[in-house]
Amino acid sequence: xxxxxxxxxxxxxxxxxxxxxxxxxxxxxxxxxxxxxxxxxxxxxxxxxxxxxxxxxxxxxxxxxxxxxxxxxxxxxxxxxxxxxxxxxxxxxxxxxxxxxxxxxxxxxxxxxxxxxxxxxxxxxxxxxxxxxxxxxxxxxxxxxxxxxxxxxxxxxxxxxxxxxxxxxxxxxxxxxxxxxxxxxxxxxxxxxxxxxxxxxxxxxxxxxxxxxxxxxxxxxxxxxxxxxxxxxxxxxxxxxxxxxxxxxxxxxxxxxxxxxxxxxxxxxxxxxxxxxxxxxxxxxxxxxxxxxxxxxxxxxxxxxxxxxxxxxxxxxxxxxxxxxxxxxxxxxxxxxxxxxxxxxxxxxxxxxxxxxxxxxxxxxxxxxxxxxxxxxxxxxxxxxxxxxxxxxxxxxxxxxxxxxxxxxxxxxxxxxxxxxxxxxxxxxxxxxxxxxxxxxxxxxxxxxxxxxxxxxxxxxxxxxxxxxxxxxxxxxxxxxxxxxxxxxxxxxxxxxxxxxxxxxxxx
Amino acid sequence: xxxxxxxxxxxxxxxxxxxxxxxxxxxxxxxxxxxxxxxxxxxxxxxxxxxxxxxxxxxxxxxxxxxxxxxxxxxxxxxxxxxxxxxxxxxxxxxxxxxxxxxxxxxxxxxxxxxxxxxxxxxxxxxxxxxxxxxxxxxxxxxxxxxxxxxxxxxxxxxxxxxxxxxxxxxxxxxxxxxxxxxxxxxxxxxxxxxxxxxxxxxxxxxxxxxxxxxxxxxxxxxxxxxxxxxxxxxxxxxxxxxxxxxxxxxxxxxxxxxxxxxxxxxxxxxxxxxxxxxxxxxxxxxxxxxxxxxxxxxxxxxxxxxxxxxxxxxxxxx
Numbered sequence: 001x002x003x004x005x006x007x008x009x010x011x012x013x014x015x016x017x018x019x020x021x022x023x024x025x026x027x028x029x030x031x032x033x034x035x036x037x038x039x040x041x042x043x044x045x046x047x048x049x050x051x052x053x054x055x056x057x058x059x060x061x062x063x064x065x066x067x068x069x070x071x072x073x074x075x076x077x078x079x080x081x082x083x084x085x086x087x088x089x090x091x092x093x094x095x096x097x098x099x100x101x102x103x104x105x106x107x108x109x110x111x112x113x114x115x116x117x118x119x120x121x122x123x124x125x126x127x128x129x130x131x132x133x134x135x136x137x138x139x140x141x142x143x144x145x146x147x148x149x150x151x152x153x154x155x156x157x158x159x160x161x162x163x164x165x166x167x168x169x170x171x172x173x174x175x176x177x178x179x180x181x182x183x184x185x186x187x188x189x190x191x192x193x194x195x196x197x198x199x200x201x202x203x204x205x206x207x208x209x210x211x212x213x214x215x216x217x218x219x220x221x222x223x224x225x226x227x228x229x230x231x232x233x234x235x236x237x238x239x240x241x242x243x244x245x246x247x248x249x250x251x252x253x254x255x256x257x258x259x260x261x262x263x264x265x266x267x268x269x270x271x272x273x274x275x276x277x278x279x280x281x282x283x284x285x286x287x288x289x290x291x292x293x294x295x296x297x298x299x300x301x302x303x304x305x306x307x308x309x310x311x312x313x314x315x316x317x318x319x320x321x322x323x324x325x326x327x328x329x330x331x332x333x334x335x336x337x338x339x340x341x342x343x344x345x346x347x348x349x350x351x352x353x354x355x356x357x358x359x360x361x362x363x364x365x366x367x368x369x370x371x372x373x374x375x376x377x378x379x380x381x382x383x384x385x386x387x388x389x390x391x392x393x394x395x396x397x398x399x400x401x402x403x404x405x406x407x408x409x410x411x412x413x414x415x416x417x418x419x420x421x422x423x424x425x426x427x428x429x430x431x432x433x434x435x436x437x438x439x440x441x442x443x444x445x446x447x448x449x450x451x452x453x454x455x456x457x458x459x460x461x462x463x464x465x466x467x468x469x470x471x472x473x474x475x476x477x478x479x480x481x482x483x484x485x486x487x488x489x490x491x492x493x494x495x496x497x498x499x500x501x502x503x504x505x506x507x508x
Numbered sequence: 509x510x511x512x513x514x515x516x517x518x519x520x521x522x523x524x525x526x527x528x529x530x531x532x533x534x535x536x537x538x539x540x541x542x543x544x545x546x547x548x549x550x551x552x553x554x555x556x557x558x559x560x561x562x563x564x565x566x567x568x569x570x571x572x573x574x575x576x577x578x579x580x581x582x583x584x585x586x587x588x589x590x591x592x593x594x595x596x597x598x599x600x601x602x603x604x605x606x607x608x609x610x611x612x613x614x615x616x617x618x619x620x621x622x623x624x625x626x627x628x629x630x631x632x633x634x635x636x637x638x639x640x641x642x643x644x645x646x647x648x649x650x651x652x653x654x655x656x657x658x659x660x661x662x663x664x665x666x667x668x669x670x671x672x673x674x675x676x677x678x679x680x681x682x683x684x685x686x687x688x689x690x691x692x693x694x695x696x697x698x699x700x701x702x703x704x705x706x707x708x709x710x711x712x713x714x715x716x717x718x719x720x721x722x723x724x725x726x727x728x729x730x731x732x733x734x735x736x737x738x739x740x741x742x743x744x745x746x747x748x749x750x751x752x753x754x755x756x757x758x759x760x761x762x763x764x765x766x767x768x769x770x771x772x773x774x775x776x777x778x779x780x781x782x783x784x785x786x787x788x789x790x791x792x793x794x795x796x797x798x799x800x801x802x803x804x805x806x807x808x809x810x811x812x813x814x815x816x817x818x819x820x821x822x823x824x825x826x827x
Contacts, residue, residue: 312715333717342715350715353708355775364705365716367698374697418716 015074016041016204017062017173022071024057031057032068035230037223039173044195044205046219046236048212050248050465054228055208059175063095064088076172094166095175100158104151109133111150112165136164139201140194156187163194167203174198175206180214181299192218211297212241212502224248241503245495257470258446260489261453264290264473268457269340269426271309274318278304280481281318286426291448291458293472295465295497301481302461303345306428309459310342311335323425336365341419345430345461347408351415354404358396359385361403361414366421388417392447409440416447427451430461445471465494477501529820530768530784537791545798548791555672557794562679563745565786566738567754567761568768569683569690570731572782575765576694577707577724578774579635583624584735584761586646587617588754591739593650593658596749601661613736620646621732625725651751658749666744679741686734690779703727708775763810764789767817788813 018038024031032054039045047055060066062073064083073080075091083093102111110117112133117124133146142160150158159179166174180188195205195218209215215222215236222239224231224247231247265288274282278301286292294302307313309320314330321327322338332342344350353361363370363381370380385399392413396406403414412432419427432448433441448458448471462468468475475487477500485500541548548554567584574581591613598612599605620642627638669678694700706713706723713720742753768785770777792813796806 310715331717332715333719336717344712344715349709350711353705353712353775355708356704360701360704364701364713364718367701371698374699376696376698376701 014041015039016076018074019058019062020072020074022058022061022068022073024061024066024068031228032061033229034071035225035228037230037233039204039206040221041172041204042199042202043220044199044207044218045221045223046215047206047208047223047225048215048244048248049225049231053225053248055225056177057228058225059095059177059206059208062088062093062175089169092170092172093175094169094171094173096159096162096166096177096179098178098181100155100162102150102158102161105149107147107149108137108144108153108161109146111161112136112146112168114165116168132168133164136167139167139197140164141197142190142194154187156183156190159183159191160194163198167198171203173204173206175208177208179207180209180211188214212244212498215244216241241499242495245498248498257467258449260291260471260473261289261449262473264288265455268323269309269459270321271305272319272321274305274308274315274320276304276308276314276316278313278481279308279315282308282478282481282483283318284476284483284486286457286459288425288455288457289452290473291452291460291471293468293475294459294461294478295463295468295475296478296484296501298463300478300501302478303430304481305478306342306344306430306459306461309335309426309428310340312342336422336424339423339425341422341424341427343412343415343419343427343429343432345434347411347415347434352403352411355402357400358394358403358406358414359399362388362417362421365418384421388420391420392417393443407436407440409436409443412436412440412444416444424456426457426459428459428461431463432460433462433464433467465497468492468497469494525820525823526769530781530788530817533817534784534788534791537788537795541791541795545795547798548794551675553794553798555675555677557790558675558680559670559672559677559745561786561790562677562683563738563742564757564760564764564790565683565783566679566686566734566741567757568764568782568786569686569779570734571761572765572768572770572777572779573690573703573727573734574635574731575762575770575772576703576774576777577727578710578772579628579724579727580639580762580772581624581728581731581735582636582639582758583620583643583646584731584738585754585758586643586650587620587732587735588739588742588757589751590616590620590646590650591736592662592743592746592749592753593654593660595666595740595743596658596660596662597654599660599663601663603663603665606663606665610740613739614733617732617736617739618729621729622725624732625728628728629721629724647751658751660749662743662747662749666740667747669741669744679745682737682741686737687779687783694779699723699726704775760789760810761786763814767814769821771821785817 015038020036022032022035035054035058037058047058049055057066061068062083064085064087067082073083075093103114106114109130113129118128118132119125130146137144137146137160140160140163142157144153144157144160150161153161163174179191183191199205207215207219219236221233222236222244223233224244226248267285268288269286271282271284282305284292294305296302304313308315311327311329311331311334319326322340325338327334327338348354359381362385367376370376370384382399388394389396394410394413394417396410403411406414433444451458460471469492472492473489475492475497476483477485477487477497479501487496570584571581594613594616595609598609624639624642627633627642628635671677694703702718703723705716706718706720710720743749746753764785765777765782766772766785767788768777768781768783770782789810792809793806796809
């Protein structure tokens with residue numbers, strides 16, 4: 001057990017995993033900078049950080065899905081410059097992703113042993129496979145019928161099947177990527193019990209989560225990453241929640257946000273007690289000329305709120321009023337007619353017609369205005385597109401250029417141009433600056449301010465806290481489909497937002 | 509992914525292939541025919557060529573419309589058969605009953621098209637499966653109606669579709685006219701713009717306030733109506749009712765649209781490209797005939813041309 005290769009430095013015997021000085025860049029952009037991460041056998045180690053902090057990249061390197069540019073990985077005393085997916089699995093590393101990787105129509109037992117079925121001359125020993133699967137589930141203290149098709153199980157039970165699958169591969173180290181994101185209430189308690197029993201059996205768990213209360217409940221060690229660098233790695237004991245938040249955030253606000261005009265008019269959008277599958281009793285008011293920031297973790301219901309207001313999703317109770325008039329049905333067409341615009345989160349999937357020319361993207365919602373008896377009037381379209389290009393400084397070769405050949409920033413400007421043509425009184429922007437360069441970002445911020453000055457109200461959903469703080473006149477924080485708190489511009493800090501988004505603090 | 513705002517040279521070349529490949533190919537083929545099979549250019553051959561192109565072309569316009577909304581219509585063969593049976597049964601050889609018979613055919617065809625569209629949009633059945641099921645259903649229903657023996661007579665008056673003035677005949681004028689009409693509709697009307705948008709990105713179209721389902725259903729209805737027109741022309745051409753009246757034409761129509769640059773993924777294509785695609789396929793077939801090639805060889809050539817066209821387009825596509 002203490003036998004070591006001579007070239008290796010002496011490793012503590014109870015350190016199962018030691019990732020040393022790992023660096024990784026994607027196309028020159030550093031994702032990880034000299035990060036070291038080590039885990040003690042049989043402990044729960046929490047890995048925390050904001051979106052884009054580098055958690056996923058680090059775990060992908062461990063899984064062998066991505067290769068580090070430099071650094072070394074020591075696992076169970078063996079040193080590697082990089083791993084392959086096969087090698088990582090064979091050595092006992094299993095990763096359970098948020099999107100579970102199960103075959104829905106196969107049974108629980110078949111899923112657990114997929115590709116490694118106990119067999120004799122290629123014939124699967126069904127009885128033995130079922131018995132072994134039952135034993136594995138027994139070890140997890142969960143009651144799942146091994147003959148049930150996985151599609152019949154709840155998501156929580158499917159997760160247990162994934163864990164059993166990891167155990168069947170003799171996993172010593174299981175990485176759980178945001179396991180709680182798909183769980184509710186009692187299911188989370190069950191997960192914790194399972195984790196405890198795994199740890200008691202000597203399995204090491206790396207627990208990735210946004211939710212700090214969970215981290216404090218279950219982890220013995222905590223490692224914080226931020227902007228691809230290691231901030232801290234220490235025992236959880238002696239650490240307080242505010243300290244952890246400070247470590248996760250702790251960055252100065254960048255000076256890229258133009259000042260708010262600060263003059264607000266009448267309420268234009270009123271959301272009253274709106275509930276549906278993903279929202280619970282959400283109320284808010286948006287005034288003319290105001291930018292209301294909506295913060296919260298991914299999956300907290302922000303996008304669902306946007307879709308409900310826009311009529312893309314149905315509302316089961318509550319109502320939405322625009323300029324005092326209620327929206328009567330779930331229909332984007334009606335919302336647009338009433339003066340709402342939605343710049344969606346996923347630009348390519350939901351906002352842009354990538355295969356169509358810029359012209360056809362921009363004029364789509366206003367074809368009626370540009371036509372007579374359904375026939376487009378010559379020349380007017382060109383004027384509209386040219387005016388939009390000048391106003392938003394869209395860099396394009398011609399109006400006939402297909403939108404897919406534009407840069408991310410220019411694509412977003414095309415989507416914005418489309419909506420500005422409808423002269424909306426409310427614009428919902430879901431992650432308005434995702435995936436675009438800093439120059440275009442700044443231009444979009446300035447445009448938002450211009451719109452505010454013209455009295456347009458903006459509901460801005462963003463995962464980037466500096467953006468939320470820099471652009472919002474007010475901020476609402478969402479968690480689990482509810483409004484977890486509202487902050488004034490003056491009272492808002494990254495710490496205050498994260499606290500409400502993660503620990504459910506309802507005080508505002 | 510090209511990020512620069514100014515198109516690169518390869519982009520320009522690729523776009524040229526996608527946009528004009530079929531026209532250039534057709535032009536080259538016609539030049540080759542000048543050397544290889546000069547009698548293609550005889551008045552008689554060209555007249556027949558155009559007439560057959562018109563039959564295929566009417567169906568192909570419809571297929572282009574459903575392909576634009578990322579669909580496909582396998583039921584056109586049944587619509588054509590249905591039309592021929594209705595014409596023979598309802599008119600029973602009487603010219604004056606022809607308008608009633610054609611009107612009834614159009615009406616039932618529209619119902620078939622609406623059924624296709626509704627199954628695909630409301631029940632979310634893949635177009636291939638939905639239109640295949642409707643094909644079998646309609647074919648079966650028509651045969652049940654005729655009890656396997658198509659009765660009635662095709663009126664003499666319908667043979668007017670076979671009369672030509674120069675190169676022109678009613679089917680050819682209809683084909684060229686409808687191509688022109690749909691060219692205009694797709695390019696210059698709000699309906700055309702919306703159809704492209706709904707096919708190109710249905711999610712984004714919905715979030716831009718378009719009635720995506722209604723647009724899709726309309727494309728299937730138009731496709732069935734165009735197939736019905738082709739059925740009228742074919743019935744007049746053949747002069748009797750035949751269950752295999754449309755055999756081969758249904759799939760050739762899809763091939764013509766694809767050769768003409770219409771994509772299966774929706775949102776891209778034009779009826780002008782399809783027009784050229786139809787001519788390309790018919791000229792090739794006629795040339796093979798003039799060269800005395802066997803029917804088997806003709807099929808092989810046709811298959812290769814379709815593959816070549818698809819390969820060219822996929823090479824030209826920028827991802």
